[in-house]
Amino acid sequence: MLELEHGFRVVDVHARLEPxxxxxxxxxxxxxxxxEREMHQAGVVRAVVSPDDREQGYLKANxxxxxxxxxxxxxxxxxxxxxxxPGEGAGSRLKNIATSRRDFHTSPEDIEQYAYDxxxxxxxxxxxxxxxxxxxxxxxxxxxxxxxxxxGGSGFPPEAVERRFLQYxxxxxxxxxxAYPLQREMMETSIDLLEQYDRCYLDTSAVRYxxxxxxxxxxxxxxxxxxxxxxxxxxNVAIMEILTLDVPEDAMKKVFSNNPVRVVEELAP
Numbered sequence: 001m002l003e004l005e006h007g008f009r010v011v012d013v014h015a016r017l018e019p020x021x022x023x024x025x026x027x028x029x030x031x032x033x034x035x036e037r038e039m040h041q042a043g044v045v046r047a048v049v050s051p052d053d054r055e056q057g058y059l060k061a062n063x064x065x066x067x068x069x070x071x072x073x074x075x076x077x078x079x080x081x082x083x084x085x086p087g088e089g090a091g092s093r094l095k096n097i098a099t100s101r102r103d104f105h106t107s108p109e110d111i112e113q114y115a116y117d118x119x120x121x122x123x124x125x126x127x128x129x130x131x132x133x134x135x136x137x138x139x140x141x142x143x144x145x146x147x148x149x150x151x152g153g154s155g156f157p158p159e160a161v162e163r164r165f166l167q168y169x170x171x172x173x174x175x176x177x178x179a180y181p182l183q184r185e186m187m188e189t190s191i192d193l194l195e196q197y198d199r200c201y202l203d204t205s206a207v208r209y210x211x212x213x214x215x216x217x218x219x220x221x222x223x224x225x226x227x228x229x230x231x232x233x234x235x236n237v238a239i240m241e242i243l244t245l246d247v248p249e250d251a252m253k254k255v256f257s258n259n260p261v262r263v264v265e266e267l268a269p
Contacts, residue, residue, distance in 0.1 A: 004236050010256040011267040012047035014205040014227030019064030032068045042235035046267045050077040050124035057104030066119035075266045077124040078114040080106045082133035108140040115144035121266045122147040128155035147171040152178030158189040166197045173201045187212040194220045203227030221251045225260045
């Protein structure tokens with residue numbers, strides 16, 4: 001694919017690596033060399049990466065992604081899981097009463113170890129896939145204060161993100177505008193959250209719709225961060241979705257670089 005010409009310094013807050021070749025759905029997916037090549041084609045100079053789904057904990061996968069990031073324009077977020085059901089119904093509440101953390105779930109000690117390991121610059125949470133961490137783990141996340149990227153969507157809507165994470169004093173990046181897959185009402189709800197929470201941010205990965213993207217950038221130009229969603233979306237495509245918006249060039253510069261760097265300092269030059 002031809003390199004994309006745009007003139008912006010672009011950094012990406014939402015990409016994935018799959019360290020185990022046997023788990024890649026097809027050749028090249030999740031491969032660090034391919035991701036680095038596609039980033040170069042698109043003009044992305046640095047990206048946050050985290051591992052793909054696991055059923056029995058993320059210690060090995062997190063460490064593998066951190067190793068793959070060394071010497072590349074990649075910075076690692078440690079993926080965090082938990083024993084609690086993310087649902088809001090009576091069944092979920094009853095289940096959570098009887099559920100406790102197991103050996104493969106992230107512990108407060110794990111959070112502290114990741115936080116003070118220079119290889120990790122933040123945390124990724126996907127409550128629907130991985131469960132919710134318990135209060136002790138969330139308290140430790142707040143104590144260390146590193147940014148967290150939360151995968152929001154139909155199984156964990158913006159209201160759940162507000163209740164579970166936005167009460168803590170730490171940067172919260174709501175992936176996919178909190179609306180995966182393509183839930184426009186949830187996108188609008190997530191934008192509304194920016195009025196109430198100064199440390200809430202939205203990433204643009206897999207948003208697709210122009211209207212909510214333009215609304216968020218115009219109303220909250222300092223709170224929208226570029227995320228590609230690679231390898232599921234080629235970075236070229238993700239960047240073009242921003243370049244074709246009807247927003248000022250200065251606002252695009254903020255989305256592509258200034259805002260992400262303010263939240264994740266390691267993305268700076």
